[in-house]
Amino acid sequence: MRYFPVFADLQNADVLVVGGGEQAAQKVRLLQKTSAHISVVAEDANAELRGLAATGAIRLLAHELSGSDLDGVRLAYVATGDRERDEAISALAWSRGIPVNVVDAPELSTFITPAIVDRDPVVVAIGTEGAAPVLARDLKSKLETLLPAKLGALAVRAQGLRELIHSRIADNGVRRRLWERLLLGPFRHAVLNGTDDNADRILAAELQGAAASRGRVALIGCGPGDPDLLTLKAVQRLQEADVLVVDRLVNPAILEYARRDAERIYVGKTPGGASTSQEQINRILVREATAGKVVARLKGGDPLIFGRAAEEMAALQAAHIEVEVVPGVTAAHACAARVQLPVTLREEVRQFSVVTGATANGEPVLDWDRLAAEGSAFAIYMGVGNAPVIRGELLAAGMATETPVVIVENGTRDDERAVATTLGELTDCVAQRGLKGPAVIFVGLDWATAGLERPRSVAVHRAQRQPAARADLDSPIGKEVWL
């Protein structure tokens, strides 16, 4: 970072603009957002600047710049349009230690002006150090639409409440949570909607301590890995949390969206490795919320899909703790999107299921006949470890060896891999490609049926050797069957 962002206090400060054209006028417009006393040095000021001078909004000095014009000046803009004059004025300001910006000449400037989103007193400054002004403009327009017009009014209201709330609530944690409820909840909406009576009522209720120290839990779907797939609500809840209870499949980059001082409790369950039991996790959630904390329970994908949310919600309900579920993008949807694989087709695929390829005891227990039925398409979660069983059962139930299979491992993450194969080659494909998961196995879906081309990022796996013998479909489950 070459330019360090700071906000300059210009309240009643003397500022100087040198130049009388459009660029100088633009800087004057910007400075008029502050209460600074603006002087403009220009022998040939344009109509806008002359008009402003006539109303007393600025002081117009119609002469060549002299050293005394810089006396007491806190900040100066230079836009004479004449390089030599700009250089001389810049040198003068530098020698006097006055921050100076020469328009379109960063090499003559000691500061640059960022793009600004103004919801006074909430101000967002955006800079790219001149590298990509278009990016800054794009960010500005996005933020302009994102930030409510009355956000400033909310900040002013908060400012006015600071002393009162500080005097009424001594505990730091309780105070912070009250601020969060006020600034992110119904009070905020009432202020932004301009319904002041309502805002006052909500404030009074909050101050009375209604639920002030009650903890709550949000089960947050964190998606398959890519933080850009988080919902806005997930980000909000992450920022509110005092404690993060984190699953193994949650991408660490997602924790960046939480407060830095939030406590982190990792409860990863590694397949076959050390893990925290579900009962322990339930106890942690109840313990933290009972202590009055706002708990974010971070889960991969969607919390309600193979996420053991039911056990956690039941434990919380039994303890009378408020619980909220924030949906996330489930692995099957994200992985299908990554390889552009439609999971339904108007004529050919009218239903799509998600099934688990593992159970508590290891092997999957599924209605294989239904899954193997004509036109069936489904996504198998937690299935790579049981690929031989899945293949054997589906073939035994009559599914064709040529049924298309697509496997996406680590979908949306940096180490994502995708491979297209067939049911007959599933076991071989998983073994030879070293697929370990997390992965989703799509069965019964391919691009050709949808009239699409397979994306180049998807490898194709073909059998490496010929069948050794006729398939024995009644052989013990798990045995390799080569067709």
Ligand SMILES: C[S@@+](CC[C@H](N)C(=O)[O-])C[C@H]1O[C@@H](n2cnc3c(N)ncnc32)[C@H](O)[C@@H]1O
């Ligand atoms: C315990 S389940 C959790 C599913 C999660 N609740 C969801 O909605 O995606 C774990 C399984 O989800 C799938 N999974 C999770 N993240 C994945 C990813 N990034 N790429 C592919 N599969 C993923 C794998 O099948 C993995 O074994």
